[in-house]
Amino acid sequence: MLRLIRQHAPITGEQLAEMVGVSRPTLRSDLALLVMLGLAEAKPKVGYFPGKRPYPDRRGVPDPADVRVDEVMGVPAVVRETASVNDAVVALFTQDVGSLTVVDETGDLAGVVSRKDLLKVLVGGPQGAQLPVSVVMTRRPHVVVARPEERPARRRAQDDPASDRRYAGRPAGFR
Numbered sequence: 531m532l533r534l535i536r537q538h539a540p541i542t543g544e545q546l547a548e549m550v551g552v553s554r555p556t557l558r559s560d561l562a563l564l565v566m567l568g569l570a571e572a573k574p575k576v577g578y579f580p581g582k583r584p585y586p587d588r589r590g591v592p593d594p595a596d597v598r599v600d601e602v603m604g605v606p607a608v609v610r611e612t613a614s615v616n617d618a619v620v621a622l623f624t625q626d627v628g629s630l631t632v633v634d635e636t637g638d639l640a641g642v643v644s645r646k647d648l649l650k651v652l653v654g655g656p657q658g659a660q661l662p663v664s665v666v667m668t669r670r671p672h673v674v675v676a677r678p679e680e681r682p683a684r685r686r687a688q689d690d691p692a693s694d695r696r697y698a699g700r701p702a703g704f705r
Contacts (some may be wrong), residue, residue: 531546531550534635535578535580536580540576540577540579541577542578551617554603564581567581568582599676599678599679599682607625607630608632608633609631609632611633612635613663614659614660614662615648615652615666617663618630619648619652629645632664640669641664641668641669642667643668647666648666650666650667
């Protein structure tokens with residue numbers, strides 16, 4: 531984003547959002563942080579300019595657009611969809627992760643369950659601990675996955691019809 535601000539100054543939040551492929555409200559907190567750090571300046575009704583503070587030195591740091599999925603993915607923390615919410619909570623803590631990949635009886639991706647999903651059920655009462663994970667997980671149709679050889683930062687969602695594809699198969703990694 532700093533590069534875009536430097537190249538296109540003055541640039542509005544709307545123009546930045548369009549270039550990045552997200553909505554303006556999505557960028558609002560990021561832009562506010564850049565302004566607070568002095569890396570960018572905002573002028574009402576004009577746009578964003580490079581800030582007075584020098585840009586961070588990125589020598590030796592790879593450009594995120596050049597990073598492949600398989601270079602950053604890890605082994606997924608997996609739970610079966612028939613496991614109880616209680617079993618999923620135990621798995622979250624013992625594997626020290628924030629979410630679990632949920633698989634069906636054949637080991638294929640069924641969905642994802644997060645801490646927040648589990649917390650919502652457990653706040654409702656102790657009986658929620660016995661529910662199967664399949665009741666609280668985000669189901670497969672809502673999970674979009676990148677293949678290990680892809681460089682997702684180079685792809686803009688509206689430019690790539692494949693970005694909305696759904697994936698059926700065994701989970702290979704999770705980050």
